[in-house]
Amino acid sequence: MMMRYHHCGIPTKNDFEGAIYLxxxxxxxxxxxxxxxxxxxxxxDDDCPLPDLVKTVPHVAFxxxxxxAAIRGRNVIISPNEPSxxxxxxxxxxxxAPIEFLQIIK
Numbered sequence: 001m002m003m004r005y006h007h008c009g010i011p012t013k014n015d016f017e018g019a020i021y022l023x024x025x026x027x028x029x030x031x032x033x034x035x036x037x038x039x040x041x042x043x044x045d046d047d048c049p050l051p052d053l054v055k056t057v058p059h060v061a062f063x064x065x066x067x068x069a070a071i072r073g074r075n076v077i078i079s080p081n082e083p084s085x086x087x088x089x090x091x092x093x094x095x096x097a098p099i100e101f102l103q104i105i106k
Contacts, residue, residue, distance in 0.1 A: 001069050006091040006102055007032035009040045011054075016041045022083055025050060051077045054091060056096045061089075061100035070101040 005030035009029075019028040019041075032038045043053045054058035054077070064070040068081055071090050077098065088103045 002042060003062045003070070004064075004067040005038070005065045006100075007038040007040045009042050009059045009061060009100065010045065011042050011056055011058065015043065015044065019043065025083065050100075051091075053077060053096075057097055057098050059091070059098040061102060063100045064103055067101055067103035070103075 016028075016030055018030055018034060020031065021028050027050070028037075028043045030041040032040040040061075042055075044050065047056060047088040057077075067088050067090055071080070071092055074092040074094070075092060076090070077093045080088055081092040082088050086105045088105060090100070090101050092099050
């Protein structure tokens with residue numbers, strides 16, 4: 001299975017330039033391509049339904065060619081979903097940290 005570094009997500013309580021609001025998840029994200037290091041800043045509304053682990057601990061995200069295979073047998077904390085058209089994501093917990101997998105649907 002192909003697995004390639006995509007971005008690092010860092011939770012923050014601060015506003016940031018270029019924030020994109022994801023109403024389904026009640027969170028703001030930055031474009032990870034706006035920095036040379038592929039950092040995605042994330043700010044969560046008080047009533048955001050995502051797990052506290054994702055809202056408080058930075059995560060590493062990997063692009064995979066098969067999302068279901070990537071999460072099979074893992075501790076899934078956010079089930080596969082499509083936050084934007086053509087992108088499926090899921091989160092697992094590994095050794096106390098969140099890990100994100102993304103599959104780009106072409």
